[in-house]
Amino acid sequence: MAKQPLNIGMVGYGFMGRAHTNAYKQVSQFFDLQRTPVLKAACARDADKVKAFADNWGYESTETDWRKLLDRKDIDCIDICTPNNSHAEIAIAAAQAGKMILCEKPLAMNGPEGLKMVEAVEKAKVPNMVWYNYRRVPACSLAKQLIDEGRLGKIFHYRANFLQDWTISAELPQGGAGLWRLDAAAAGSGVTGDLLAHCIDTAMWLNGGISDVSAMTETFIKERTHTLTGKVEKVTIDDACAFLCHFQNGSLGLFESTRYARGHKALYTFEINGEKASIKWDLHDLQRLEYFDHGDASRVRGWHSIHVTDGDHPYMGKWWVPGLAVGYDTSFTHQVADFIESLSTGKPAQPDFRNAYQTQLVLDAVLDSAKARQWREVK
């Protein structure tokens, strides 16, 4: 029997536009879902570029104004893959138009803006979700299962890093299509909103809420040519950020992110130390979860490297055969699968806007703490 379509209107066609579109195309092939994503329309201001994107990925039509997508009756769901400073305007209007919304991370430029988005989707009662994709890497989902089963016992420490090295050159401009992440007017902040947002989302999902933070940020290169003006302008983003925090469960957190860690491209790692066991994970080796169980007999006790590719590992029963890994791209496929599933069960797929708003509040506290050089409570 033909499945009910889920008609997608994609806004933006950059790296995330491709990652999400790939997931929409793949999901029904591997997951048995009640609705099938249909690539109805892609939207961006540059008509030629969006047409090339649409043709390459198989979108049925294009628009150059996202408001047109909201007017269209044949679009069910708006996917926001634009720079952060446009998330709120598009999402609030999409909610008012009664569309489902999938929004790239971070939800907003800051907490107050995020709250308006939460209020809009809750008032309109439209399904909504934010693309914090790392939760759906099977090894991270397995970490969540192990923690929820109580295998780690009381948690003492949570440590996370997200290290890159792509902005070290002073010749790199800021702003514009490819480099808006270097311009706080478009991105809100630098590594804090771009990379630590992922670490904070995963951390609060695995280890609960964060109560207060003490942070420092640094901008190593103070001026860069701005792509849009052609002028040398002050750099307004944080190039690096590190913070300490207390979790509500009493454990201590230590987080670091930078785009100046020469040799690291996307080294997202976390380690959690509990009374009974520890786990650690590394994005560069994403199909493995390292697990140390103090309950093992002492002669064989040690770090186990779990190759998360067996049929009973999260999501893995849907893919190939045991032992064969899946990659970064499938974290998005899993997120679409869970979103579509949630439309049938009525249980919101996480993180929804309200849940992602909690991350936004931690980001605000981190930036505020760094500016004030003082501890800050998370509101």
Ligand code: SOE
């Ligand atoms: C930045 O380089 C970036 O692409 C982030 O924007 C993504 O969210 C992260 O997953 C990988 O790095």
